[in-house]
Amino acid sequence: MIIALNNTEFKELIETFEKFKFNTGTSCKETIKIEPFSYKYIIYLDEEKVEIESNSRDIDTFFNKIHTTSEIKNRKRIKAPNVCLKDVIEEEFHVNLWRLEECQK
Secondary structure, three states: OHHHOOHHHHHHHHHHHHHOOOOEEEEOOEEEEEOOOOEEEEEEOOOOEEEEEOOOOOHHHHHHHHHHHHOOOOEOOOOOOOEOHHHHHHHHHOOOHHHHHHHHO
16 A cells, blocks of 8 residues: 555655656555645545645655645544544455554664
């Protein structure tokens, strides 16, 4: 999953897309779009489509924005209201993003 990549892997992925002039990369239910002045991350969940867009073409800022946005507890779910996007992704895709995050430090 794209969201499970660490900062270095994510940066290498984006740089590879740019090097080969790819505008879009897709993995499972995730998409990265490279636009003229920004990047966009899209993930398709069972109950919603989430889009996170950068304000610039700075890869580190974009990576941080995805993970900062993912930690905000603003998802309204039937089973558990007020959960964060990372919790939803972990539940739907059966991955442990928190463990990956700890390994990256």
